[in-house]
Amino acid sequence: MNNLPQQTLTWKIGGEAGFGIMTVGLMFSKVSIREGFHIFDYVEYPSLIRGGHNVYEVRVSSNEVYCQERKVDILVALNQETVSLHKDEMKDDSVIIYDNEKTKISATDFAPSVILLAVPIAKIIKEAGASLVMQNNVALGASCAVIGFSKETMLLVIKDMFLDKGEQVVKDNSIAATLGYDYVSNNYKDKFAKKLTPSKTNDQIVLTGNEAIGLAALASDCRFYCAYPMSPSSSLLHFMAAKADECGIVVKHAEDEIAVINMGIGASYGGIRAMVGTSGGGFSLMVEGLGLAGLTETSLVIFEGQRPGPATGLPTWTAQADLEFLMHAAQDEFPRIILSPGDVEEAFWLTVEAFNLADIYQTPVFILSDKYLAESHKSAAPFDFTKIKIDRGKLITSGNTTDLSKYLRYQDTSDGISPRVIVGTKGTYFLTNSYEHEENGLSTEDSSQRIKQVNKRARKLVLYENNLPAPNLYGDMDSDITLIAWGSTKGPVISALAQNNYVIAGKTVNFLHLNHVWPLPRKAISNILSRSKKRIMIEGNSTGQMGKVLRRETGVVVDDYLLKYDGRPFYEDEIIDKVTKSL
């Protein structure tokens, strides 16, 4: 952290699908981090391949950035629709970069201080003899010049991003970006008031929640990833599939989600770490398999990226409405663990933890994410892989000297965890059984055997609960108001509070963030919440699911809710408004 004044701005680009909005957005994020800034980016797009309105925004700051911003400093309009949809998001000193030969702008729509910066993007492309698909690069160049990012950094990012597509692609993109950069430098030098001076932040990486999870899975020795495409989990499938050859893992796109979870279970039974991924709709098909993993005590990591539903719902938008579904999915009772990361760093480290927990407790472990975390990039310090400890739990390998002649797969141990032997280990054999079973695995309907196994499985979760870390409390322990959120809603809440130094309308506010969401660290939560005078629960569903779970599990009743279920993430101003109005 430096002591210089904070430099910050939000850049937004809009256009049709097919205009390369996602590519140029990521390039802008990368230029920003290489110029020494932190970023958070956020995309909105409909469930279409071509057409429709795509928007990519990047919030850049010399301090850490946690979420998107409602207002923008630089709007890049690649079509008319971008202007009409986003003209109300301008700040007084904002800039609109637009193609004056394609897009009409009415100056009366804007405050006089807003800079209307005409860049004849299509004409520039045409004169250079380049393809119109390169217009996103012209826009990138124009944007970098307006902000004051170096042309060299921009060209290096282009080179790194396109090198695997060949020198010619790098060259074409570089030329287009340079044309945009030079046009603005020559015609509009120093018009923009919020130019950024390169910051001194150490080297960072920029990645999405899904990429952080994929990276963590590889770092955790996951050797099999199985999925069926479904937004917003598909990008994890693509990441893992692209890494399969290089990393020596197997990635399978199976015929349906029922097969997906059953293949995951089969691979885990075969002795390797396995993960499956889906969204709520696909998980609906996996529910039966979840019970199979629970009863057979098979380790499995399940990634669930939430989107609004039910049924097909809003495929490309965000939600936090599957918590209770995951808590209760599948008939009867068995232990399960649900982790819900708040940002890319937590996505990485909780995935590492998920694989260890699955192996230690021999039960399904969820990583519950959502579209907002799955697809938003955030800058972060490179992960320190040396801190990863792989714990495979009570695994008996052929190297161990344990006498296997009396081995019992479902041995009734004091902690509920039975030692595990990998299928194929010489000198023993056992039945892994979806029927209720005796300690040796053979089916039983005997009352005492049933009770013994139910209790054995339940003890695993008691042990886990005793080892649960306390939740993170941001701000002072004794504050006037406590905000509570789980998963990805962390970003907007932290951001809203940090920029107000944890004081809103004269009241001190702290924030309890939950990322170990089932089972909950009950004692720690009630210790914190019993001291708070007013509690506001903030979550992305219409019924206040976590609020209800907190009441049931801790007895703590939240005083007020801020709920959102329109597919959009929370914004800082909504949180500040809620706190202000609740006084």
Add this chain to the structure above:
Amino acid sequence: MIVADYQTNRFPTWCPGCGDFGIWGALKTSWVKMGWNPWDFAIVFGIGCSGNMADFIKVYGFHSLHGRALPNAVGLKIANHKLPVVVVAGDGDCYGEGGNHFIHTCRGNHDISLVVHDNRVYGLTTGQVAPTATQGFKSKSTPDGIIEVRINPLALAITQGATFVAQGFAGDIPHLTQLLIDSYNHRGFSVVNVLQPCVTFNKINTYMYYREHTYKLDSSHNPQDKISALTKVMDDERIPLGILYKEERKTYEQSLNQIATNTLVEKPYNLNLNSLLNEFK
């Protein structure tokens, strides 16, 4: 190993005279002949009278869900492709509830031997109709007779990419034993459909019925001839027994460079993690 070495201390719960006894016997004999110890292979069982065999066999067994044995077996095979994997399932299990998995496992040519108990009826749930039942078959769930035509699992297997397709009869244990051994020795997805009389719920497709309607394929049948195989399996009146179709095609696991030498489970872990970060800079 002798046959008795594979038996647990539980005696089968099948009805006296059930075709499952014959399949059970053929399976155990086939393993003796393969020289397999109980830890040298794994069996994934479906749910049904067939899957209940799991409690009667000493082996690495995985008693799966109804219809899901195949995807469990595919996952296991990917994790450890050097371990022979056998799937024991039923007709409703594999062709009904798990029909989608059956088609796609054929396509993938996973190196798995599937043994289906085909009794054309649901035994364990007390006698409803199975997808293999003849059209018009009356059962508790179809008192007026089943409206749908029967599924043809062998034609489906041949057309969807299974590379070893055979049919046996629970009443001919030596013949079935040899089919099973041939399926284990085949590299790729093997389907062995076993005609299995259900003495309690199917009074039509009896031992006598199959003795009258089946014939053994002889050397005049060329298992490489897909059209000839299809013609034979389309005939409901003269039912063929033996290897109908056989093809050499790369298995799913053979197509994965990642496991060309070591299995996933035995590979050492040696990723250069820091180099994975480069694309995010």
